[in-house]
Amino acid sequence: MGEVVNVAVAFLVIIFIFRWVTTAGTLSSSSSLCALNTGDVLGFRPKNVTQEMIDAVTAVFPDIPPDNIRYDLLRTGNVEQTTNKILERGFLDAPPPQYYTVYPRQSPAPAPPPAPTPAPPQKETLISRYGLHDRLAAEPSILESEIGGKAVWEDSPEKREASLKERKARMILAARQ
Known part of the structure; x- marks a missing residue:
């Protein structure tokens, strides 16, 4: 034995x-x-994380740092869980310092210089739309009582339209002041 x-x-x-x-x-x-x-x-076994997973979460939550997203994805391995955590809490925990020894921060690639673009078209202002440049310099100030004025019913449609245009012009000039 x-x-x-x-x-x-x-x-x-x-x-x-x-x-x-x-x-x-x-x-x-x-x-x-x-x-x-x-x-x-x-301190945990990391899951496989692809750049597409990080990009998917970053596309929905651009204000969350990519390192926080990668760290949470390493823990969960699931885009849906990471997204739900952001929706519930509003943020993701920052990775510990040990994370940066394994996954060093990547400096962002230098952005290419912006291509020269043509000057954007000037936005149309109410002053230019209604042709009030000459009246802007001519009228010193408009009293509040004169802004809208009391509408008087005119006999013809042309007079009513002219009255409406004049009231609009006064309101625009008053708002400009």
Whole structure:
């Protein structure tokens, strides 16, 4: 019986040594070491995150920093959960300093110089639309009682239209002051 125990112990020692040697060989590869260190550094096993996932959340919430989005996606691995967290809380937690050792901040690519664009068309003002430039300089001030004035019903449609235009002009000039 004693020899069976010795054989069993020797067998377990050989298995232990074999596993230790094969595991040590695997740890020397950079990808396994990086994955192991990433989990150790962050304190959780990160999920796979693509740039499309980050872009999808950034498109909906442009005010949330991309590092916060990536950190939350590394934890959840799900765009919907990250989006729901932003909707519920209004923000995402900032990543801890250890995050930046694994995922260094990328300086934004320099923006290309803006292409020369033609001068934008001038917005039309009410003064220019109603042709009141000459009246703007001529009338010193308009009293509040004169702004709208009391409308008098004119006999012809042409007189009513002229009266309406005059009242509009006075209101525009008064608003300008």
